[in-house]
Amino acid sequence: xxxxxxxVEMKNISIAFGGVQAVxxxxxxxxxxxxxxxxxxxxxxxxTLIKILSGxxxxxxxxxxxxxTSVTINSPRDAxxxxxxxxYQTLALADNLDAASNLFLGREITNSFxxxxxxxxxxxxxxIMARLNPNFKKFxxxxxxxxxxxxxxxxxxxxxxxxxxxLIMDEPTAALGVHETQMVAELIEELKRQGIGIFLIxxxxxxxxxxxxxxxxxxxxxxxxxxxxxxxxxxxxxxxxILGKQPEKAA
Amino acid sequence: MSQTDTSNAGxxxxxxxxxxxxxxxxLDMRLIGMIAALLVIWIAFAAFTDGRFLTPxxxxxxxxxxxxxxxxxxGMVFVIVTRHIDLSVxxxxxxxxxxxAMLQTQYLPEIFGLGSPFIWIFTVIAGVIVGTAIGAFHGWxxxxxxxxxxxxxxxxxxxxxxxxxxMTDGQTVGPLDPTFAIFGGIxxxxxxxxxxxxxxxxxxxxxxxxxQSRRTKAAHGFPVKPRWAEISLGAIFTVSILxxxxxxxxxxxxxxxxxxxxxxxxxxxxxxxxxxxxIPISALLLxxxxxxxxxxxxxxxxxxxxxxxxxxxxxxxxxxxxxxxxTVKVFAxxxxxxAISAVVAxxxxxxxxxxxxxxxxxxxxxxxxxxxxxxxxxxxxxxxxILGALIMQSLQSGMAMVGVDAPYQNxxxxxxxxxAVWVDIIYRRRAGL
Numbered sequence: 001x002x003x004x005x006x007x008v009e010m011k012n013i014s015i016a017f018g019g020v021q022a023v024x025x026x027x028x029x030x031x032x033x034x035x036x037x038x039x040x041x042x043x044x045x046x047x048t049l050i051k052i053l054s055g056x057x058x059x060x061x062x063x064x065x066x067x068x069t070s071v072t073i074n075s076p077r078d079a080x081x082x083x084x085x086x087x088y089q090t091l092a093l094a095d096n097l098d099a100a101s102n103l104f105l106g107r108e109i110t111n112s113f114x115x116x117x118x119x120x121x122x123x124x125x126x127x128i129m130a131r132l133n134p135n136f137k138k139f140x141x142x143x144x145x146x147x148x149x150x151x152x153x154x155x156x157x158x159x160x161x162x163x164x165x166x167l168i169m170d171e172p173t174a175a176l177g178v179h180e181t182q183m184v185a186e187l188i189e190e191l192k193r194q195g196i197g198i199f200l201i202x203x204x205x206x207x208x209x210x211x212x213x214x215x216x217x218x219x220x221x222x223x224x225x226x227x228x229x230x231x232x233x234x235x236x237x238x239x240x241x242i243l244g245k246q247p248e249k250a251a
Numbered sequence: 252m253s254q255t256d257t258s259n260a261g262x263x264x265x266x267x268x269x270x271x272x273x274x275x276x277x278l279d280m281r282l283i284g285m286i287a288a289l290l291v292i293w294i295a296f297a298a299f300t301d302g303r304f305l306t307p308x309x310x311x312x313x314x315x316x317x318x319x320x321x322x323x324x325x326g327m328v329f330v331i332v333t334r335h336i337d338l339s340v341x342x343x344x345x346x347x348x349x350x351x352a353m354l355q356t357q358y359l360p361e362i363f364g365l366g367s368p369f370i371w372i373f374t375v376i377a378g379v380i381v382g383t384a385i386g387a388f389h390g391w392x393x394x395x396x397x398x399x400x401x402x403x404x405x406x407x408x409x410x411x412x413x414x415x416x417x418m419t420d421g422q423t424v425g426p427l428d429p430t431f432a433i434f435g436g437i438x439x440x441x442x443x444x445x446x447x448x449x450x451x452x453x454x455x456x457x458x459x460x461x462x463q464s465r466r467t468k469a470a471h472g473f474p475v476k477p478r479w480a481e482i483s484l485g486a487i488f489t490v491s492i493l494x495x496x497x498x499x500x501x502x503x504x505x506x507x508x509x510x511x512x513x514x515x516x517x518x519x520x521x522x523x524x525x526x527x528x529x530i531p532i533s534a535l536l537l538x539x540x541x542x543x544x545x546x547x548x549x550x551x552x553x554x555x556x557x558x559x560x561x562x563x564x565x566x567x568x569x570x571x572x573x574x575x576x577x578t579v580k581v582f583a584x585x586x587x588x589x590a591i592s593a594v595v596a597x598x599x600x601x602x603x604x605x606x607x608x609x610x611x612x613x614x615x616x617x618x619x620x621x622x623x624x625x626x627x628x629x630x631x632x633x634x635x636x637i638l639g640a641l642i643m644q645s646l647q648s649g650m651a652m653v654g655v656d657a658p659y660q661n662x663x664x665x666x667x668x669x670x671a672v673w674v675d676i677i678y679r680r681r682a683g684l
Binding site: 054056075076077080086088090091092093094095096097101102105106108110114115116118119120122123 | 467
């Protein structure tokens with residue numbers, strides 16, 4: 001899997017909040033068409049690390065390279081210009097707006113007068129939703145009126161629509177039923193085939209083993225290690241998460 | 252027991268079919284509720300005043316009394332939608348009014364000469380700049396220094412009221428420039444012909460928008476309303492706009508006043524001539540502001556971001572929206588609207604008085620909230636706020652006309668505000684919003 005230039009390299013990233021070292025000198029990377037799982041307890045620093053990549057936080061030190069070039073990501077807008085899209089655990093939807101307004105939030109389609117073109121946005125939304133979740137029909141309702149799965153598909157549509165190269169998924173299946181979890185799994189396979197790199201944050205080891213190529217484990221803000229999923233067992237990874245120790249390599 | 256059951260079934264049958272019919276219009280049920288409330292208030296007061304409440308004259312007065320609060324209420328919608336509050340609008344109105352009064356009576360006549368047509372233009376521009384700057388300053392403290400809006404504007408309420416006092420030494424300043432005074436209401440009306448033209452333009456605009464929106468929807472293959480629903484909507488718009496013009500136009504200028512107008516122009520009034528006042532220029536100003544604010548709310552990125560930020564500030568920020576700058580813009584708009592309201596309010600009195608705009612913050616907030624703006628953010632409409640202002644003013648004027656004692660008037664207005672919000676909460680819970 002590891003050949004050529006990585007899509008993303010996060011090198012020696014550190015960030016502290018009021019004396020707490022949330023992320024401490026962590027380096028991870030991601031190749032095109034690869035899914036890298038980020039595992040760890042609550043408070044291990046995985047969400048914080050990923051928020052640095054998505055522009056929500058600014059690292060105290062460290063470097064981010066996209067396709068081998070160093071980039072500065074100071075805001076969510078910077079992340080978007082680097083084709084980094086994020087699906088947050090909270091989904092980050094404005095509940096009072098409809099699906100199309102949420103999908104295009106911050107990137108509205110405007111007409112020649114600079115006014116937002118709701119009809120064009122709804123048409124695009126209908127098109128992408130027909131692909132992602134054909135059962136989705138509630139285009140006129142605010143997203144507060146949608147079910148958990150429908151809300152999730154709006155969040156996913158938003159990340160996929162804008163030709164993301166790098167996708168960050170923070171607990172994408174935490175709030176979903178069996179059927180919808182399967183939908184997300186299929187989507188991840190599809191995106192991999194398109195050469196998109198995905199960071200997947202999860203609590204669920206089985207999820208990670210099913211979906212990921214590599215797994216990076218964090219504990220107390222530090223990186224325990226990164227392993228190929230094929231080379232380790234679930235117990236090895238559990239040991240990394242709980243004890244913070246490297247698995248013993250089979251001879 | 253069985254009797255109540257059957258009576259329930261009897262009423263729910265036609266109700267649901269009626270709801271289906273109304274649902275086809277896709278009208279905001281809240282809006283219908285508010286219009287119904289307004290009609291109830293009007294009919295009740297008309298009954299108590301032998302119809303005097305609904306004479307063209309009183310509707311004209313009601314209109315010009317509502318304008319100042321309604322203009323500010325449209326801005327308060329944006330403020331409350333973004334989960335803030337502005338307690339300083341009455342004082343900002345006061346300070347803008349004071350600045351404009353001093354300019355047009357003390358300073359500008361020395362430059363341009365008394366009665367120059369430049370005076371009112373410079374005055375209004377200066378006033379709007381002052382209001383916008385104060386609003387933007389509030390917004391900067393709220394957005395960038397992260398001081399709660401409640402505190403910033405509570406401070407502003409005290410500061411600006413007394414800056415105004417300081418500027419005028421607490422004295423009434425006037426009389427104001429005669430051209431400036433046309434924004435006040437009775438001193439500046441369009442006359443019958445121009446009122447009909449405005450009415451025709453508004454009607455045409457509304458109908459064109461209906462057709463246009465139906466065409467683009469059909470072009471994208473979206474479901475459209477049934478044709479009869481669109482036609483009834485068009486008919487409702489036409490009848491309400493032209494009906495309003497008809498009523499306003501039938502308020503006649505009193506004979507002696509008309510004669511004086513002719514005498515001033517050196518003409519003789521033809522025998523038996525009757526002329527209506529027509530739409531007050533202040534009302535036209537409100538209509539223009541309502542349209543502009545609605546376009547901002549619905550069709551611009553700024554409006555979209557205002558509502559998104561109100562619905563979920565974190566999501567807005569993660570979508571790359573600069574919520575701090577947005578706060579500055581929202582309060583700057585509020586300040587500009589306070590300045591425009593100051594023009595209307597002081598022009599109506601043809602004087603700047605030291606207490607102008609006092610307690611307006613409460614009327615403005617009440618109008619926005621009665622109009623369906625949720626204090627929890629993210630929800631609110633411009634037309635709702637204007638209707639809210641009209642409901643408040645109708646209550647106040649109606650009670651004054653009926654002869655309710657002043658303390659009871661305020662007791663009732665306060666109670667109605669609380670009641671209206673309670674009804675709104677129940678409605679939202681039922682509707683699952």
